[in-house]
Amino acid sequence: SLVKRLDQKYTVARWPPVAETYPETERQLRWDTECYYTRLSLAISQLASARPIRDKFRAVMLEIGALRWRRSGTPSEIRVSSAPPTGCVWGSTAENANGSAVKPLIRLGTLPSTTPAMFFNIIISVLSLFFLASLCGLVQPSPATGIGGTAKRDIGEYHKQIFLHPGALHTAQDIQRVKTRVKSQQEPWARAFKHLEASKLAQITWKPTPQTILVRGANPDYPENYGHAYRDAHSAYQLALRWLVSGNASYADAAATILDAWSSTLTEIQGNEDKFLAAGLYGYQFANAAELVRLYPGWSQANQSRFGIMLNDIFAANNRLFLDHHNNKPDFYYANWDFCNIASLLAIGIFNDNQTMFNFAVDYFKYGPPGGVVANGALPFFSIANFTEEESGKILMQGQEAGRDQGHALLCFALLGVIGQQGYNQGVDLYSVYGNEILNGAEYAAKYNTNHSVPYTPYRSWEGVLPVVSAKSRGNVRPGFEAISSHYAEVKGLNASWSKEFRDYVNANLTGNIEGGGGDYGPNSGGFDDFGHGTLMYRRRSD
Structure with missing residues (x-):
């Protein structure tokens, strides 16, 4: 039901439209992956009208592991890896909140050229299950950070995990x-x-x-x-x-x-x-x-x-x-x-x-x-x-x-x-x-x-x-x-x-x-x- 509502309410496309504009490099695909995730989590969170849902989605994705997109000719492959590509600073889902590497959980093997759509369906399935678990009380939401609160952060040269809110111009x-x-x-x-x-x-x-x-x-x-x-x-x-x-x-x-x-x-x-x-x-x-x-x-x-x-x-x-x-x-x-x-x-x-x-x-x-x-x-x-x-x-x-x-x-x-x-x-x-x-x-x-x-x-x-x-x-x-x-x-x-x-x-x-x-x-x-x-x-x- 949730997926059906999502399909009816939103058209989620690759963002930005890289097929027309950008080379399909790993750096770009990691950007696409994160923006898929952002679009989806915001959409479901909007439907749920529950503050902690989006953070819970992110926690699930961190536990699943780091999704690495690779292109080799026509076939496409999605892998779950324990480390990001060498020298790659795009995303940070290859680490848990404590900074330790995530162990690889699954290997999906070679996929057809419709990988983006299939990947989106995978994300839909995982997040929908977790969403339903949250509604059923199987997962307890964490309290939202208020005006006097702080969020746990693990920050080096680049931002690693959880953002501090408020945390743009003012804290x-x-x-x-x-x-x-x-x-x-x-x-x-x-x-x-x-x-x-x-x-x-x-x-x-x-x-x-x-x-x-x-x-x-x-x-x-x-x-x-x-x-x-x-x-x-x-x-x-x-x-x-x-x-x-x-x-x-x-x-x-x-x-x-x-x-x-x-x-x-x-x-x-x-x-x-x-x-x-x-x-x-x-x-x-x-x-x-x-x-x-x-x-x-x-x-x-x-x-x-x-x-x-x-x-x-x-x-x-x-x-x-x-x-x-x-x-x-x-x-x-x-x-x-x-x-x-x-x-x-x-x-x-x-x-x-x-x-x-x-x-x-x-x-x-x-x-x-x-x-x-x-x-x-x-x-x-x-x-x-x-x-x-x-x-x-x-x-x-x-x-x-x-x-x-x-x-x-x-x-x-x-x-x-x-x-x-x-x-x-x-x-x-x-x-x-x-x-x-x-x-x-x-x-x-x-x-x-x-x-x-x-x-x-x-x-x-x-x-x-x-x-x-x-x-x-x-x-x-x-x-x-x-x-x-x-x-x-x-x-x-x-x-x-x-x-x-x-x-x-x-x-x-x-x-x-x-x-x-x-x-x-x-x-x-x-x-x-x-x-x-x-x-x-x-x-x-x-x-």
């Missing part, structure tokens, strides 16, 4: 810290929360405007409408913060209403190439809002799962498509395009407990695509030159967009803060890679944008040689540096003086010496690329 510890300081009227947190309360996007009267087709980058068939997405994503996030700090459930209800409106309406993202910006920016934002609202008991498991399916099938699909192909122009797109799509995959991977997706984003960020293909948003390509500052001896790193304009150069570091924070909260310290390269680059950009001179190395982009550091949009006021300055200076005790100076410069404009959020930096998309509200959520010290 339970972050939320408790903010609640305590706001309640005791400590500054600047009390003032920052009052600013949030005054935001027009943080009101329970906000009405969502979901779109069936989200469009960024107009074409003859689809007029642009992406403003609805960034306003609603910011509203859901701000309402979630008000609920978490105040305890007033009406704000959580309003946030959940926004998320439900989008997950029950959105079917695709369209437009010209700018649609990939929409997939990246609003993907990470919707996922982060949902990661906070998931703590609210009034947001049903069915609706959470439907939202996860939307993130998986619509946003993450476009994120992966862009990062893999860049419209067949790998060196054309500036770094911020990659950064927003990486941020989105990290956030969606966390919300959907998709280890392969999360690990793919980490690997891409650190090393770029396989084979040394150019990806301007991978740190080895983003870093153009390093300079040693004479006065302090610290490293200043020239980022890829420094010669383009400062609006985009600063956007890069706002997005790098998102990437760094999401990794760090899951135990993967992306902030520290390559000798704290995010800090080094942020210090360079912040120094120049607080009216100080910096050295520069000419850079050749698709537009030609960018001969000097660009003065266009210099001193651009946009949020994002609270996260960076707080992490490096307050959490790690490093010298982030220029980042702090730029943070204070931004906060002194428009928002009364605290970092504002969506709606404070103009009505256009640039003012909504970062959530902001960092004084409230990231600041540790009152100085």
